[in-house]
Amino acid sequence: MDATESHPDPNRWWKHRRRGYYTGKWWAILQTPGWVALELHRPGSVAALAVVVGWSYGISATLILSYFGNNIAEAWAGKVKK
Template sequence: MPEDSHPDPNRWWKHRRRGYYAGMWWAFLQTPIWAAVELAQPNTLPAMGAVIGWSYGISVTLIVSYFGNNIAEAWAGKVKQ
């Protein structure tokens, strides 16, 4: 099948990379944000434990899915080396 025909296995590549970068940036940015929230309103973070956990969890999911997709494609032989 020619590379320019549908389905193109690389069509979502830039979106995966964007998700990875968004996850990394949010993981780095939210730490000082949570620290600032705690400084502004002491004892706020314990009440927001579930929200904070989900927030970091989403970041990790984006990061891990990026690497997982790359590994799966390499295993299937779809990545050109």
């Protein structure tokens, strides 16, 4: 049984994967000037929010890496099935 028979649309999650990738990428890019502006406005505030800043970048990195990880896993699975 191939993927087209076992699933109505095997590519249906690609839209969500790409959306997650772009969200993570743009959030990482856009939050940086925000943290800089906050630090310039209130010195020491970003240091006080260090855990929040770390988690925020970590979530972005997770979204980005999961996109590439899914691509790699599917490419590898396709080669194994052949």
